Ligand SMILES: NC(=O)C1=CN([C@@H]2O[C@H](COP(=O)(O)OP(=O)(O)OC[C@H]3O[C@@H](n4cnc5c(N)ncnc54)[C@H](O)[C@@H]3O)[C@@H](O)[C@H]2O)C=CC1
C-alpha cells in the first residue's frame with residue numbers, strides 16, 4: 001500500500017502563492033493541515049497558518065529563508081503571459097527556476113512540483129486529445145511558452161533519486177475560477193467594448209478549460225504521490241477538467257451568465273489571423289515610438305480558433321486523478337464570483 005504523507009508533520013512552500021492559482025493552492029493546503037510558507041514578490045492576502053516571505057525568486061538568499069525546514073516546494077510563479085517581455089520571462093522562468101532548484105538543494109527540500117503549461121506543445125495548430133509524449137513545440141507561440149518549455153525541462157532533469165530530490169511537472173490548460181485576473185476580466189472587457197459579437201471560424205473547435213480547484217487537486221496529488229519508487233519522478237502530467245468544450249460555447253456561457261450577449265456572427269479564421277498578424281507587425285515596428293497593445297494578437301486568435309485539448313489519462317493512472325468539480329458547476333461558481341463584472345454593475 002502506498003504510504004501517505006502526514007500533512008500535520010509537513011511544511012511546504014508555495015512560490016507564487018499570492019497569485020490566482022497559488023492562493024487557491026495555499027488555501028487547500030492549509031485545509032489539509034499543511035503549514036505553508038508563501039514566497040512571492042507581493043503579498044495579496046493574509047491567512048492563518050501561512051507565513052509570507054516577500055522577495056524575488058531570482059534571489060537565492062531570500063528564497064533560502066522561506067525554504068527553511070520545508071520538504072515540498074510548489075513553484076507556480078511566472079510573469080503574466082500578456083506582459084510579452086522576453087527579458088523578464090528569461091530572467092524569472094529560466095534563470096529564476098535554476099535559482100529555485102539550487103535553493104531547494106541547499107535547503108534540503110525533497111520534492112519540487114512545478115506548474116508548467118499544456119501549451120509547451122502548442123504551435124498554433126490543432127491539438128486533439130494529446131498525451132504527454134507529444135514533443136515540445138519547435139516553434140512556441142510566444143516568449144512565455146518558449147521559457148515554460150525550458151523551465152519544465154530544467155525541473156524534470158533535476159530529479160535525482162540518489163540525492164533524495166524528486167521533481168514532477170503539472171501541465172494545466174485554460175485555468176479559470178473565482179479571482180482569476182485574466183480570463184473573465186479580458187472577456188468582459190472585450191464584451192463591454194463591443195468586440196464579442198463575432199465567432200472566429202466555425203465555432204466547433206474544442207478546448208480544455210480547467211477549473212482552478214481541479215488544478216489544485218492535481219498539484220496536491222502529485223506532491224503526495226511523488227516517491228522514489230513511484231512513476232511520477234521526472235514526469236509531466238496534463239491536468240484538465242476532462243470535458244473538452246467548444247471554445248465559443250464556453251465563452252458564451254460565461255458571457256450570458258454575466259448578462260452579456262453571446263457572439264453570433266462567424267468570421268473566417270484565416271482572415272482574422274491575417275489581420276491580427278498585420279496589427280502585431282505594425283505594433284512591433286512602431287514600438288520605439290508608441291506602445292500599442294492590440295486585443296487581437298495572433299496568439300489569441302490561434303487560441304480562440306483551433307482545437308487544443310489534452311488527455312489526462314496518465315494523471316488518472318499514475319496518481320488516481322479525477323476532476324473534483326465538473327465543468328457545469330465550475331462555470332456556475334465562476335459566474336457567481338464576479339458580481340462586479342455583471343452587465344450594468
Ligand atoms: N492561468 C492559466 O490559465 C495557466 C497558468 N499556468 C501557469 O500557472 C502558474 C500560475 O499562474 P497564475 O496563477 O494564472 O498567474 P498569476 O500571475 O496570478 O500568479 C503568478 C504569481 O507569481 C508571482 N511572481 C511573478 N514573478 C515573480 C518573481 N520574480 N518572484 C516571485 N514571485 C513572482 C506573481 O507576483 C504572482 O503572484 C504560472 O506558472 C503559469 O505559467 C499554466 C497554464 C495555464
Ligand SMILES: CC(C)=CCC[C@@H](C)[C@H]1CC[C@H]2C3=C(CC[C@]12C)[C@@]1(C)CCC(=O)C[C@@H]1CC3
Pocket residue numbers: 173174175182183184186187190195196198200207208209295296300301303304
Ligand atoms: C484555453 C486557454 C489557453 C485559455 C487562455 C485564456 C485567454 C488566452 C483567453 C481568455 C479570454 C480570451 C479571449 C480571446 C482570446 C483568448 C482569450 C484571451 C479573444 C481576444 C479572441 C478574439 C475575440 O473575438 C475576443 C476574445 C476575447 C476573449
